[in-house]
Amino acid sequence: MLLLVLLALPSLAAEPAPVPRRPVHTYSIVARDPETGDLGVAVQSHWFSVGSTVPWAEAGVGAVATQSFVDPSYGKLGLDLMRAGRAAPEALAGLLAADSANQVRQVGMIDATGKVAAHTGDKCIAAAGHLVGEGFSVQANMMEKDTVWPAMAKAFQAAKGDLAERMLVALEAAEAQGGDIRGKQSAALIVVSGKPTGRAWADRKFDLRVDDHLVPLKELRRLVTLQRAYNLMNEGDLALERKDTEAALKAYAGAEALAPGNAEMVFWHAVSLVNVGKVDEAVPLLQRTYRVDPRWKELLKRLPKSGLLPEDPKLMNRLLGTTK
Template identity: 80%
Template structure:
């Protein structure tokens, strides 16, 4: 252990003492990973434990990602990120924290840093079946599994999956469940993806931050939420385009969002408004009618948009969009 790591561990010890680690048996399976193309960092997890997303996954843009499980000690997440932020590798950070832990045998922890260096630990007292696989830029780990095929299946699925980091991590979780997953069943899941570099705005850096706290099929629900998050990310891009008066950009973004979740009135509504912005009113009206059918209050919202500069203050146009006989100014 380097002198700097030793110093950091010593600094961590008072924090560990001041915040006794809960001995919650969060037996689970998870993945930490870095996308080699985008540099994004992420964690995904599923467990038969309530609100697993509150303790297991940790990630910070430009720093790293951590999964702390088995008899979970959340300080591995906080302090692991602090050490990687200070320039330590994932291996150095994990080694330092294990050295300061009085019960490393019951811990299962994995870390990946911003350079894609990976470290993992499965304590010898973790409940079987337990183990991990470290690959290039990722680690998969599991404990209290029905079979010891879980983590090898996760590694294979992650390596072979297509799509972005969130999609590949979810594929790894689904592969674990296909092997039987947690011997107790399932209850909660979570997925976090952060940007390769910090902008200083965490709300921008956190690309995905999804939690299923209690559900009969948490991975099914997590996949639904992932699709919905993608749609809302596109919606946010559309909103920014509108702020820039880039109607064509907004139209493309809102259209992409609607394709992802075509039954979502929010997506349909703003797609329609962006169509009006480029003069395609005939295409917009049927979309607006769909939203009015879902909830008539969308019609009232149309009437409020001119004041915000999002529609022309044109009574004839507003009447056409709302289906009213006339709209008074």
Template identity: 85%
Template sequence: MPRFIPLLALLALPAFAAGPVSAPVPRRPVHTYSIVARDPETGELGVAVQSHWFSVGSTVPWAEAGVGAVATQSFVDPTYGKLGLDLMRAGRGAPESLAGLLAADSASQVRQVAMIDAKGRVAAHTGDKCISAAGHLVGENFSVQANMMEKDTVWPAMAKAFREAKGDLAERMLVALEAAEAQGGDIRGRQSAALIVVSGKASGRPWVDRKFDLRVEDAPTPLKELRRLVTLQRAYNLMNEGDLAIERNDTEAALKAYSSAEALAPGNAEMVFWHAVSLVNVGRVDEAVPLFQKTYKADARWRKLLERLPKSGLLPDDPKLMTKLLGPSR
């Protein structure tokens, strides 16, 4: 991996002022096609990637709420992600940040990197020694990039798909990845995928700002699995919305969110169980009973869990109520 000049030195210098640093180049390229993007309506920032390499999500995608997003691939150097976010957090735009890091990298000819900042400024680089077919396309609020592709139609197809896709940022980035695969994708095949979406503004609570943070480490069809996980994440996000609505005493909003979550993840007994618990706690016991019965049919251990909730204060300590909720045992 190349060594980079210190962040403070980069901040003090104009773009491209830093000289190259001698360092060894990794022996194999490990990452293939990706997208960095921003939703102009919500400000959300994101990265999505697929590769024929194990655990692509551990090195390629980087994103921070209110700061920016980075994809670093080809002969990958993860420090582009760390330092790219550091520079953008310090006030540099994505083009300046990327230019400074490339100028400090003696192996920039084998790198492929894209960055977008919280204002939607975008920059991308494909080194002239990246393995073909390789290239990138920068558009308004996004950049798509790919290397080692079967065909050079991959990244233009990604750009077109992203521009035309409907839905939120996660959905539009997924559509872009699927368009790449439809064009043949990586000449080596497929193995892993990842998707990150963060809020447009930082709340000071990073765990809240990360709307999606999903990785498929190793799978025959990683994009299909990634799409399944995105749908499941949406369901759990709705469960969280329901919990927050309960805290606000907005029962109808909570129950609507819980029902929407269950519709996205049919067969998920846990969502049904906690929906039922919430119904009991707002006095809608008769509506809760059939939901509890549904979970017991899926796995009898949900009945055992229910018996433990009064002691933890999650249900009223009322023997008559518990008898009704537990129903006839088998």
């Protein structure tokens, strides 16, 4: 039956992908959060834009990392097979059987139930290997030493926090062991919800790429923090739609605490305060944004016409700092 599914897809069996002349990817993790069901994949490499080919994830389906002499179709077809009901081990076995170049592939795969599979071809460049644990798999190739993937597994299992944080800790543990023998250049991290909502854009909690950076993991961690802040901003907006002012302001304050230098977060927090009658609290926040860039004043003037602030000249003058 699995063979029939493979043949029904634009598959490896029909047209084996050509083997690249050089390996382009290094260490990664695929994982599932047992409490939330969230699925994730994270990777770091000494290659430009690793996030464009290695990590694949779909809410309620699974996650895939395809690397070494990478064949991106392992990501697409792996998700297709898991969506069709195949467990990760069965899906990966079928893809490998259809790939005449599987000896140079390295793949980690996890499905929505937490079943995990991994493969390291015997021609992957040393140091190369993988380690499968409960609800995760770590895999690496072309490492400086063979302690990288065991360190990733240990770090992931010991880490606290949500799935994004735990995967980041695993990547950082790999780098602490020497990481890629070539160095570092790019990184990526994806986290999707365990159950699809039917709104793919809402199912992606994190979808971050660092395509070219001297310290990609440090930059990836900064982006994860920033994404958390924007997630809180979105929560605040939804709370306002429910007319839950207290929850909204709490979310906005949390976002500002995570990204204190972000003027846009401060600005929209202030606008929300104005709209719930807390003008005295809003004014100093707006003044902060004006000091960053006076054009925030011009934006503020345009909001009443869009229905985002009351049509009140006296209020506007007070918000702009022209009157008390």
